[in-house]
Amino acid sequence: xxxxxxxxxxxxxxxxxxAAAIAGIAGLEPARVAVVSGAxxxxxxxxxxxxxxxxxxxxxxxxxxxxxxxxxxxxxxVESLLVIAAACGRQHVPVAFLAEDSRDLVxxxxxWVELDDTLELPPPPPGGRTRREFETVPPPVVVATSGTSGxxxxxxxxxxxxxxxxxxxxxxxxxxxxxxxxxxRWAGIQVWxxxxxxxxxxxxxxxxxxxxxxxxxxxxxxxxLPATPTLLRRLTTSAERSMLExxxxxxxxxxxxxxxxxxxxxxxxxxxxxRITQVYATTELGEVFRVADGRPGFPATWLGKALPGGVRLSxxxxxxxxxxxxxxSAEIGTGDLVERRGDRYEFTGRRSDVIVVGGAKVLPGRVExxxxxxxxxxxxxxxxxxxxxxxxxxxAEIVLSDPPPQGSTxxxxxxTALTACRAALEHHGVPRILDIVKRIATTAAGxxxxxxxxxxxx
Amino acid sequence: xxxxVAAAVVTAISAVLRDTGRNGRSVEPAMLLxxxxxxxxxxxxxxIVLLERSLGCDPFRSAATATPxxxxxxxxxxxxxxxxxxx
Numbered sequence: 001x002x003x004x005x006x007x008x009x010x011x012x013x014x015x016x017x018x019a020a021a022i023a024g025i026a027g028l029e030p031a032r033v034a035v036v037s038g039a040x041x042x043x044x045x046x047x048x049x050x051x052x053x054x055x056x057x058x059x060x061x062x063x064x065x066x067x068x069x070x071x072x073x074x075x076x077x078v079e080s081l082l083v084i085a086a087a088c089g090r091q092h093v094p095v096a097f098l099a100e101d102s103r104d105l106v107x108x109x110x111x112w113v114e115l116d117d118t119l120e121l122p123p124p125p126p127g128g129r130t131r132r133e134f135e136t137v138p139p140p141v142v143v144a145t146s147g148t149s150g151x152x153x154x155x156x157x158x159x160x161x162x163x164x165x166x167x168x169x170x171x172x173x174x175x176x177x178x179x180x181x182x183x184x185r186w187a188g189i190q191v192w193x194x195x196x197x198x199x200x201x202x203x204x205x206x207x208x209x210x211x212x213x214x215x216x217x218x219x220x221x222x223x224x225l226p227a228t229p230t231l232l233r234r235l236t237t238s239a240e241r242s243m244l245e246x247x248x249x250x251x252x253x254x255x256x257x258x259x260x261x262x263x264x265x266x267x268x269x270x271x272x273x274x275r276i277t278q279v280y281a282t283t284e285l286g287e288v289f290r291v292a293d294g295r296p297g298f299p300a301t302w303l304g305k306a307l308p309g310g311v312r313l314s315x316x317x318x319x320x321x322x323x324x325x326x327x328x329s330a331e332i333g334t335g336d337l338v339e340r341r342g343d344r345y346e347f348t349g350r351r352s353d354v355i356v357v358g359g360a361k362v363l364p365g366r367v368e369x370x371x372x373x374x375x376x377x378x379x380x381x382x383x384x385x386x387x388x389x390x391x392x393x394x395x396a397e398i399v400l401s402d403p404p405p406q407g408s409t410x411x412x413x414x415x416t417a418l419t420a421c422r423a424a425l426e427h428h429g430v431p432r433i434l435d436i437v438k439r440i441a442t443t444a445a446g447x448x449x450x451x452x453x454x455x456x457x458x
Numbered sequence: 459x460x461x462x463v464a465a466a467v468v469t470a471i472s473a474v475l476r477d478t479g480r481n482g483r484s485v486e487p488a489m490l491l492x493x494x495x496x497x498x499x500x501x502x503x504x505x506i507v508l509l510e511r512s513l514g515c516d517p518f519r520s521a522a523t524a525t526p527x528x529x530x531x532x533x534x535x536x537x538x539x540x541x542x543x544x545x
Contacts, residue, residue, distance in 0.1 A: 357500070358499060358500065388503075388506070388516070388519050389499050389502055389506065389518065390499055390500060390503045393503050393504065395507075418477055418478075418479070419479065422478075428500060432503065432504035432507070433507055434477070
């Protein structure tokens with residue numbers, strides 16, 4: 001790969017870089033694969049850099065002719081999203097990525113045109129505004145938050161902040177990246193931006209089923225696995241052992257939720273050759289910091305001093321982590337609670353996830369940690385169930401490990417789990433509803449949901 | 459008072475006692491929830507969720523009725539019987 005392609009990239013304005021990278025790689029090595037779709041399944045297909053570059057050029061000329069007020073990316077294929085992003089960026093057209101569960105937010109963007117997988121620009125909406133000419137101001141990129149603990153909302157980003165976390169050094173060039181995230185969300189966008197800017201190959205598994213993910217990692221020789229702790233836990237506990245043993249990833253990048261010690265240990269045992277990096281980022285703030293030492297939380301010494309990039313961390317009295325991105329910006333509450341444990345600050349949960357039982361607070365993550373430590377329990381999810389008597393009640397779902405421990409019964413595991421909770425937790429923190437389920441639902445963002453799966457109010 | 463509701467209430471309370479490590483107590487309609495069975499507000503909240511699952515209703519949630527006094531097992535049986543009879 002030519003070093004100069006990437007050197008000249010960082011000189012280009014941020015909004016031009018995706019299109020420039022795609023064109024640059026297509027010029028040098030047209031047949032290089034940019035995207036593998038349906039990996040690990042029967043519908044596997046590949047898209048080369050040359051094909052991406054041609055689609056970008058085609059869409060750019062349509063955008064140049066029509067000058068829409070903005071584009072809402074409605075495509076379901078990842079390849080189409082990449083083309084829309086690259087073309088809109090270089091043509092200075094604002095672009096919005098809306099995930100399935102945030103589509104009703106489109107009302108705020110009613111002047112904008114929608115682009116689907118055909119990549120054919122429709123006429124502007126009736127009475128819709130268009131721009132006469134090339135807008136000189138760099139356009140925004142609109143992304144919806146994941147809505148793990150509240151309704152999703154739209155956040156406007158600059159191309160600079162969207163690309164800020166991409167690693168461009170040579171060691172990152174030409175690698176295969178697994179995309180288990182929703183490609184329209186911040187975390188997913190980060191993965192495909194990173195892959196494209198470094199001439200990499202984006203591998204999109206046919207589904208999030210653990211065996212399909214494991215097969216994609218093996219068959220496509222994936223080097224980097226970005227995942228949430230929930231998705232990684234499901235992979236390491238549920239995928240077929242023999243397939244996991246053949247996985248040869250170099251690096252796991254965890255984000256979106258806090259990773260606890262047991263999960264990090266389990267990941268190291270399953271993938272001994274992989275380095276584990278934890279990324280702390282939010283859709284609103286972008287990437288704030290990374291922890292690469294493989295331990296939960298972050299070093300306690302980081303609090304109150306400037307980190308690389310000028311970020312400062314502090315805590316509110318109730319333990320909420322505050323972030324100040326630079327010296328002259330305001331402190332922003334993250335909604336994440338941290339607690340000092342030895343020489344670390346560890347994440348204990350989201351403030352909005354706290355379950356209030358008769359006035360006492362329960363952190364669901366702590367209860368899950370206890371449940372997962374019980375022999376025979378593979379996965380756990382804890383959430384608050386509304387109660388007319390106590391406000392909320394702690395409820396939990398567990399998935400039994402397969403195969404079960406010698407001589408255990410489902411009822412036995414359930415009762416051991418309750419006994420373990422009574423021993424480790426305060427009275428009000430012990431789950432009052434404990435269901436054995438086949439699998440635990442994850443949100444579209446790949447996180448553990450904190451609300452009841454079925455609304456208790458009919 | 460229907461036998462099915464009475465059985466569901468007894469089953470739910472027994473499950474709460476078992477889940478909280480208080481095995482082997484028999485539950486009789488005349489028993490006082492707090493004094494005889496040792497149920498606290500969390501236990502009662504759990505019983506109500508279990509009964510919502512088995513009987514499909516939660517009379518403590520509807521705003522129309524003020525929270526009725528519940529002292530005995532048979533008070534609970536009455537409340538659920540009435541809630542299920544209501545149109």
